[in-house]
Amino acid sequence: MESEAPIIRVENLAVEFVDAGAKAHALRGINLALRVDEIHGLVGESGSGKTVTAMAIMGLLPSSSAKIVSGNIQLKEESLLSKTEEEMRAVRGSKVSMVFQEPAKFLNPAFTIGAQIAETVRQHLGMSRAQAKTRARELLAQVGLGSDGRVARSFPHELSSGMKQRAMIAIAISCEPEVLIADEPTTSLDVTLQAQILGLLKSIKESRRMGMLFISHDLGVVREVADRVSVIYAGTIVENGPRDRIFEKPLHPYTALLLRSIPDPRKKGKRLAAIQGQVLDPKDEPRGCVFAPRCPLAKERCFIEKPECGTHELDHASACHYWEESWKL
Ligand SMILES: Nc1ncnc2c1ncn2[C@@H]1O[C@H](COP(=O)(O)OP(=O)(O)O)[C@@H](O)[C@H]1O
Numbered sequence: 120m121e122s123e124a125p126i127i128r129v130e131n132l133a134v135e136f137v138d139a140g141a142k143a144h145a146l147r148g149i150n151l152a153l154r155v156d157e158i159h160g161l162v163g164e165s166g167s168g169k170t171v172t173a174m175a176i177m178g179l180l181p182s183s184s185a186k187i188v189s190g191n192i193q194l195k196e197e198s199l200l201s202k203t204e205e206e207m208r209a210v211r212g213s214k215v216s217m218v219f220q221e222p223a224k225f226l227n228p229a230f231t232i233g234a235q236i237a238e239t240v241r242q243h244l245g246m247s248r249a250q251a252k253t254r255a256r257e258l259l260a261q262v263g264l265g266s267d268g269r270v271a272r273s274f275p276h277e278l279s280s281g282m283k284q285r286a287m288i289a290i291a292i293s294c295e296p297e298v299l300i301a302d303e304p305t306t307s308l309d310v311t312l313q314a315q316i317l318g319l320l321k322s323i324k325e326s327r328r329m330g331m332l333f334i335s336h337d338l339g340v341v342r343e344v345a346d347r348v349s350v351i352y353a354g355t356i357v358e359n360g361p362r363d364r365i366f367e368k369p370l371h372p373y374t375a376l377l378l379r380s381i382p383d384p385r386k387k388g389k390r391l392a393a394i395q396g397q398v399l400d401p402k403d404e405p406r407g408c409v410f411a412p413r414c415p416l417a418k419e420r421c422f423i424e425k426p427e428c429g430t431h432e433l434d435h436a437s438a439c440h441y442w443e444e445s446w447k448l
Pocket residue numbers: 136138143144145163164165166167168169170171172181184401
């Protein structure tokens with residue numbers, strides 16, 4: 120199968136926050152390529168820069184505190200970083216949309232679910248009131264909320280958390296976006312609901328031509344849904360590759376250690392191996408590898424020379440000088 124050009128290409132993106140006069144490096148020059156018909160998992164511990172990546176693509180970083188120091192974000196041929204706020208508003212919702220961890224924060228408590236979906240499609244697709252109402256019902260049926268109009272007439276507080284998440288997904292896909300970003304969409308749900316929402320996202324990807332960026336701190340969840348995986352640590356993409364290759368033979372020590380910390384249902388009661396040491400302080404500017412202070416394989420070179428995220432095996436890249444040894448960890 121010939122692979123198409125990415126719909127989203129993030130190149131060398133660096134983002135800083137100024138915090139009490141000091142610079143916090145949220146993203147230290149990341150690259151990401153998101154393709155159509157692909158769920159791209161972005162995985163890393165809390166604070167590694169996943170949400171900042173999503174917000175940068177959406178054009179929603181707080182302009183007062185966040186500074187894009189370098190880089191480029193391309194949506195096909197369009198450069199998103201050179202767009203005005205008004206132009207970005209048109210991109211959001213119609214071309215790129217997002218599902219958040221907390222649907223309650225996103226849904227408006229004062230309007231019914233049906234009204235909120237209808238409002239979105241009227242605004243972005245210019246539909247009439249009647250068309251929008253029909254479209255809202257269709258979308259709710261597609262996300263598994265029935266076609267009898269009951270959910271359409273409900274207010275957010277009348278829905279369970281799983282239903283609210285489905286409603287938010289309905290709004291996010293209502294304008295047929297080319298890109299859907301889902302930021303920890305199942306983190307606040309129990310295991311059963313989580314599995315249902317993951318199944319829904321996969322079926323949405325199957326039924327539409329779109330690319331999906333699926334963000335999670337949980338490598339086990341990413342394994343369930345992603346076709347391709349990027350692993351982020353301290354604002355740096357340390358590994359990228361097809362899902363199966365990442366899980367079978369990680370080429371970065373951080374990924375290898377994360378894999379060991381996924382609970383294995385076959386080994387009940389076995390204590391999980393935690394990664395030693397502290398996450399890098401965002402204010403630090405290490406000369407070498409961001410993971411070196413915690414890395415069991417680190418050698419002198421790792422502290423003085425920054426590793427490039429280079430492709431070492433077919434379609435599989437790692438930012439480690441000693442990538443050949445990583446999978447043995
Ligand atoms: N609004 C903000 N102001 C200051 N620092 C921020 C802000 N948002 C994020 N950061 C910092 O940027 C880094 C990445 O955060 P984030 O992308 O939210 O991580 P996560 O991977 O958990 O989503 C963290 O060090 C975080 O403290």
